[in-house]
Amino acid sequence: xxxxxxxxxxxxxxxxxxxxxxxxxxxxxxxxxxxxxxxxxxxxxxxxxxxxxxxxxxxxxxxxxxxxxxxxxxxxxxxxxxxxxxxxxxxxxxxxxxxxxxxxxxxxxxxxxxxxxxxxxxxxxxx
Numbered sequence: 706x707x708x709x710x711x712x713x714x715x716x717x718x719x720x721x722x723x724x725x726x727x728x729x730x731x732x733x734x735x736x737x738x739x740x741x742x743x744x745x746x747x748x749x750x751x752x753x754x755x756x757x758x759x760x761x762x763x764x765x766x767x768x769x770x771x772x773x774x775x776x777x778x779x780x781x782x783x784x785x786x787x788x789x790x791x792x793x794x795x796x797x798x799x800x801x802x803x804x805x806x807x808x809x810x811x812x813x814x815x816x817x818x819x820x821x822x823x824x825x826x827x828x829x830x831x832x
Contacts, residue, residue: 767786786803
């Protein structure tokens with residue numbers, strides 16, 4: 706499962722880097738005042754589509770959250786931040802990541818953190 710997640714994260718990283726390497730980054734401001742870019746949304750769309758294709762667990766993402774009353778009954782689900790550090794992405798300092806975790810009873814069971822601009826990936830699994 707971790708190998709499949711690594712492949713998904715690396716492909717999402719390629720999507721992010723296409724935006725990162727352009728001269729202009731389109732920025733919108735969310736209702737909470739934080740920035741979101743086309744890279745955030747493109748990465749999320751790809752990751753969600755691949756998780757749905759390969760695994761049967763529900764998915765919660767930063768850009769498409771699910772209310773607690775709905776997800777509180779889930780004992781396993783994916784928790785995804787498709788571009789963590791959007792401000793770092795905008796500033797082009799290479800310090801942004803893709804975070805994907807499989808949660809079990811609201812605790813991380815396995816997951817990864819991938820920094821595409823640095824080509825660093827960290828994976829882990831309970832036990």
